Amino acid sequence: MSQDKNIQFISADHDHQSCMATAIAKAEQVCQLRKQRFTKLRKRIFELVWQQHKPIRAYDVLGQLQQDGRAAPPTVYRALDFLLELGLIHRIESLNAFVGCCNPGLRHQGQFLICTACGDFAELDSTSINAAIRHSAEHSGFEVQQLTIEIMGLCPNCKAEKADDKYKNTQLSCY
Amino acid sequence: MSQDKNIQFISADHDHQSCMATAIAKAEQVCQLRKQRFTKLRKRIFELVWQQHKPIRAYDVLGQLQQDGRAAPPTVYRALDFLLELGLIHRIESLNAFVGCCNPGLRHQGQFLICTACGDFAELDSTSINAAIRHSAEHSGFEVQQLTIEIMGLCPNCKAEKADDKYKNTQLSCY
DNA sequence: TTAATAATGTTACAATATAACACCTGAAGC
DNA sequence: GCTTCAGGTGTTATATTGTAACATTATTAA
Numbered sequence: 001m002s003q004d005k006n007i008q009f010i011s012a013d014h015d016h017q018s019c020m021a022t023a024i025a026k027a028e029q030v031c032q033l034r035k036q037r038f039t040k041l042r043k044r045i046f047e048l049v050w051q052q053h054k055p056i057r058a059y060d061v062l063g064q065l066q067q068d069g070r071a072a073p074p075t076v077y078r079a080l081d082f083l084l085e086l087g088l089i090h091r092i093e094s095l096n097a098f099v100g101c102c103n104p105g106l107r108h109q110g111q112f113l114i115c116t117a118c119g120d121f122a123e124l125d126s127t128s129i130n131a132a133i134r135h136s137a138e139h140s141g142f143e144v145q146q147l148t149i150e151i152m153g154l155c156p157n158c159k160a161e162k163a164d165d166k167y168k169n170t171q172l173s174c175y
Numbered sequence: 176m177s178q179d180k181n182i183q184f185i186s187a188d189h190d191h192q193s194c195m196a197t198a199i200a201k202a203e204q205v206c207q208l209r210k211q212r213f214t215k216l217r218k219r220i221f222e223l224v225w226q227q228h229k230p231i232r233a234y235d236v237l238g239q240l241q242q243d244g245r246a247a248p249p250t251v252y253r254a255l256d257f258l259l260e261l262g263l264i265h266r267i268e269s270l271n272a273f274v275g276c277c278n279p280g281l282r283h284q285g286q287f288l289i290c291t292a293c294g295d296f297a298e299l300d301s302t303s304i305n306a307a308i309r310h311s312a313e314h315s316g317f318e319v320q321q322l323t324i325e326i327m328g329l330c331p332n333c334k335a336e337k338a339d340d341k342y343k344n345t346q347l348s349c350y
Numbered sequence: 351t352t353a354a355t356a357a358t359g360t361t362a363c364a365a366t367a368t369a370a371c372a373c374c375t376g377a378a379g380c
Numbered sequence: 381g382c383t384t385c386a387g388g389t390g391t392t393a394t395a396t397t398g399t400a401a402c403a404t405t406a407t408t409a410a
Contacts (some may be wrong), residue, residue, distance in 0.1 A: 009315075033184055037356080037407085039357070039358090039359080039406095041357085041358070042351095042357095054274040057395070057396090057397080058396095058398075059396070059397070059398095065274075070359085071359085072359070072360060072361080073397085073398070074358085074359080074360080074399070074400090075359070075360095075396090075397065076356065077397095077399075078275045078357080078358080079358095082357095084304070087281070093268040093269040093323065093325070094238055094268040094323045094364095094399065096396085096398095100232070113315070114319050115317075116320060121177060122315070122317075124312075125313045126307070126308075126309055128307045128310070129304070129308055129311055131306045131307075132301070132306075132307040132308075133286070133304055133307075133324070133326060134305045135303070136286070136299055136301045136303065136304055137288055137326055137328065139182075140182040140184075140288070140291075140297070141328070141330075141331035141334065142182075142219065142288050142297075142328055142329065142331065142332050142334075144326055144327075144328040145291060145327050145328040145329070145330045146326075146327040146328070147324075147325070147326055147327075148268065148269045148323065148324070148325040148326075149308070149322075149323070149324050149325075150268070150322070150323040150324075151317070151319055151321075151322055151323075152319075152320050152321040152322075152323075153310060153312065153317055153318045153319040153320040153321070154317065154318040154320065155316075155317060156315070156316035156317065159316065159317075159318045162399085176385080212376085212387080212388080214387085214388070215356065217388095218388075223403090231364085232365090233365095233366070233367080234365070234366070245391095246390085247390070247391060247392080248366085248367070248368085248387085249367090249368070249369090249390080250389065250391095252366095252368075253388080253389080254389095257388095259407085271365085271366065271367095271397095307381070
């Protein structure tokens, strides 16, 4: 059975502070388990990636980081690589951007739903999608190593708003 | 039923000249149909993308183009954008590279199998993958606009070779 | 404490992509 | 044919994204 029920877009009453605190706690656990150091810098960059619940680009992370003091690109990229390696964040290839992983610890490659209107995203880990892909690929003798699945579109909120806009436009066109 | 049977990796007896000629003919048809001009430049860049049956990066296209004479990045990117727009080529996000589309004309977004060993690729258009994704996404109220599905791994040929290598290594380790 | 290793700082640069404006060309109407 | 004009291309400069290489600092383990 697929885990689609876990899909979560951000909502008005979302407590992002506690959401992020949970993420940091999980990240610390993962690092301990893998005998890796969750240094002050790595933690800071992890926070910056999580901060907005939207994909963030490396140079935006850098910009934020520079508010604390001097910093250069390699500092950011190295930390991002570290976090990627441990599965604590994911990279969105089609945006050259990064998002916090909601389910670190498990080795996995999620699927991403990204709203083109508000930038909010959700991570899936749908077994039915994974199965369909693996079946198709392996059916032709292809050995899957890595999957990139990025789904752009409108999140439920923005979809509703678009419907509203449409209605508004209809009204306007009556003048 | 899925179209997985269409998967095709390049094989030794593949006649790429005729394969490319077919692609050009199809591209010309598509342009006519859409009332767009398949100019000399666009055709040349289309050929360069098709030439290798592997993903090619914009600056490699540029390099090739410069063998014909002076050229600058916008020239290449504009042609690539045009070809993307018409669905004559696809962009591989995880490689910042481009591949020729084997089935232009149909509006579609394929799935790509890309060999990490030899660079060869194949395009799928699996209805089962598409269905699984649309189902998962729309089940949560998400309106899908665009899909990016990139599957990295070993093509059948390289998978076989890897098995050979393994065997060789086993032999070597006996010395 | 000391040596070894891992992490970070710093400079320079490579690779990818676009903005802005000038110029040319080919299609459509006269 | 000629003219006009939109679309296509050339050109320069620059923005954005990502790394190589080496110096320095911090942490771990002996």
